[in-house]
Structures are given as structure tokens and as C-alpha cells.
Amino acid sequence: MNNMDKQFLKILDEELVFALGCTEPTAYALAAARCKEILGSFPDEIIVRSSGNMIKNVQGVVIPHTNGLRGINNVVILGALIGNSAEGLKVLEAATPKLIEKTKELKSKGLSSYSRKDSDAKLYVEVEMRKDDDVAIVELMHTHTNITKIVRNSTQIIHNPCSESDFNSSLTDRSELSIKRIYEFINKVDYLELKKILEKQLIHNSVIAKEGLTNDWGINVGRSITSCGCSDGLSDKMRASAAAGSDARMSGCDLPVVINSGSGNQGMTISIPIHIYSEETGISEELKYRALAMANLIPIHIKTSIGRLSAFCGAVTAAIGVGSALTYLEGGNYTQIENSIKNSVANLTGVICDGAKSSCALKIASSLDAAFLAKTLALQNKVVESGTGIIKEDIEDTIRNMVNIAADGMNETDEMILDIMSR
16 A cells, blocks of 8 residues: 555545534534533633634534534533543533533523634634633634643643644645545555445444434425425435435434534535445445545545635535546546536535534535536536636646635625624
């Protein structure tokens, strides 16, 4: 195995981790749990400062294991009550009915407050706790578990400075990622190495999809697709299952998922269609894992330049990965895979993220529908003409154009969304 193969496997292993519930509230809970550990006792006051994108992604989503609680103050109080940061993004598994009632009581007494902090880091959380004369501060930046600073009173316990503007500074180097190299990697690497990393994503994410299709969660996007009488078979089954996973997860389901690029919705959007396709068509295990690796790595490649959070909906990048993988599974060559991406970029660029919430399932369903169309066109050698709009002859130039819109062009859009949500 060469160094690039090892690097790509390391990237997959780094990104595909477990999370319970939406990762933004969980990041707050994790920071609060760690801060309480550092303080050494339960605080009299909790002060939270965070980026606008973090505030946006907590406002509307249900905190898992809480029977419907929402919001920053609730989740940081609960995180402090749990006080076990070792669980990482599964920290909220320890929530109990007793802790939930205590959270409500302490919130009503005004224990916690939060404000927006201007920061170049779109994923930024700082939790400060006070008890008598003691003060503890925990700072988290760029990824949902990347604690960059811990202070107790005047003593700095941890100081891992990273650039606020370089959101990849805490991650494995991704500079070698490209569509061509991803294609070469997934075709030559020992697929059993892929299985070691990817199998858990198929297993766990398919469980929450079944939950979303079986029971009443959110606005039932997944169940509605299956029951509308207009299903066209496999494509709608893939869309419905992925959307159903989000229906459940965004509405407080306590089943864990395996994420991609810091997002459970993206992890489900990527993996559930590949799982359904493999079950329905009987493709080999080897082909399944090679396709799933592609479906994961292409969104990672794109999100490496956009960042974890932005005004650009992450379901879009996830769906682009799925469309590429399905093109591959249906016998498409490298050029057709590129064309699938171009067709999706032409169709989906500009879909906004207005926070994590139950209606994310709608965007997952719509993005996958567009990706399936992009794949169908690509397999017929139909592609949006280069030089029209943001589509260029070179696939990396095309992706770069989409990234520039998402990372820079939509900053004002992001501010408008945040302003609307705060009214």
C-alpha cells in the first residue's frame, strides 16, 4: 500500500465517526461537559459564545434523549449535568429523565446565557463556567470535537492554537484529494481495508432509516415518498430511506449514526442509498465498498474547501457523491463520473442551509433526486456544456467554482439567514 492510499484511508477513518443526534448541539454539550470537568464542581453560571452558524444549527433541531428539548441553553446545561466528555459525540447518551427535568429547572432559573461571537471560524464554541471564585473556559473550533483551549482560573491547561480562517488546520492533510485520485484509489486499494472503516456506516445508518420509515418522525418526508403512489421503484426507495433517516434524527431519535464531514445528515445521504442499491441489485461486496468509498470521499473533497458549516446545504455535496458512486456502479467510466458531478453542480449549486431541523429531510430527498437525474444523463453521455454558467471543462475548476460560491459568495446570504432566524 502506497502513502497516498494510507492517507486516503486515514481521511476516511477520521471523518466516519459515530454521533448521537445533530452534531452542532452535541458539540455544545461536549464543550460544556469538558468545562464542568475542568471547573471541578457544578457551576453557578454558564456563559456561551459561539459563531452564527453554530447558533443557526441548534435553534430548530431536537436534542436527542430529551423528549423534545431544543436550544443552546438546554444543551449546555444538560452537557454540564452529564459532565462526561470522554464519550465525545455520543455524550448525550447519558441523558436521563431526571437530568432532563433538572435541565428544565435550571434553564428556568437563568443558569445559562449565550451570545454570538464574531469569528472567522464558522464552527466556534466557547463555554465559560463560574463557581464562586473559580472560572473554567473551554474553546472548540473548526470541527465538532476539536478543543483548542482549556483554562482554569489563570492557568492554561490546553492551548492548541489553530488559525480561525484555516478550518482544515486540525485535520489530516487533504491536499492530494481530487476526483481523479479518488477514482484511482477506490479502484486499486484492497477493498477489505475499506470495509474495516465503512461497514459501520452501512449498518448503523440503515437502522435509523428503518426507524424513520416505520414511525412518526418530523414531517415524515421518507414515509410520504413511499406512500404517495408515484414511486418509480429503486430511486424513490433510496430517496425515501435517506430522507427517513433525517426525519428521525432531526426530531430527536436517539439512534447513533456514522457521519461525514461532521454531519450525520450527510453521512446518511451518502450511505443509505448505496446500502439500498446493493440490497436491491445484489452487487458484490467488493463493488459496494468501492462505491461507498467514492460516495464518501467526493463530498469530503468538496467540503474540505467549503468548510464544515456555511450557507450552502451539505446535502448537496453528499448527493453529488452518491450520484458519482451510482454512475460507477452502473458501469460508467471516469468521464461519465465527472459528467455526473458537473450535471449536479449545474443543478444544485446555491441551495441554502437555514439551520438543522426536521425539514432537512426535504433537501436530502430533492438533492438525491437531482443527483439521480445527473447520473442518468451522464450515462447517456449528456452533460451540461463547458463554459456555460459555472461549469468548466476541468472537473476541479468546476468544483472550485461551486466552492467559491459556497464559501465566499454566500457569506452575505448566511448573514441574512441568521438575521431572519433571530427575529
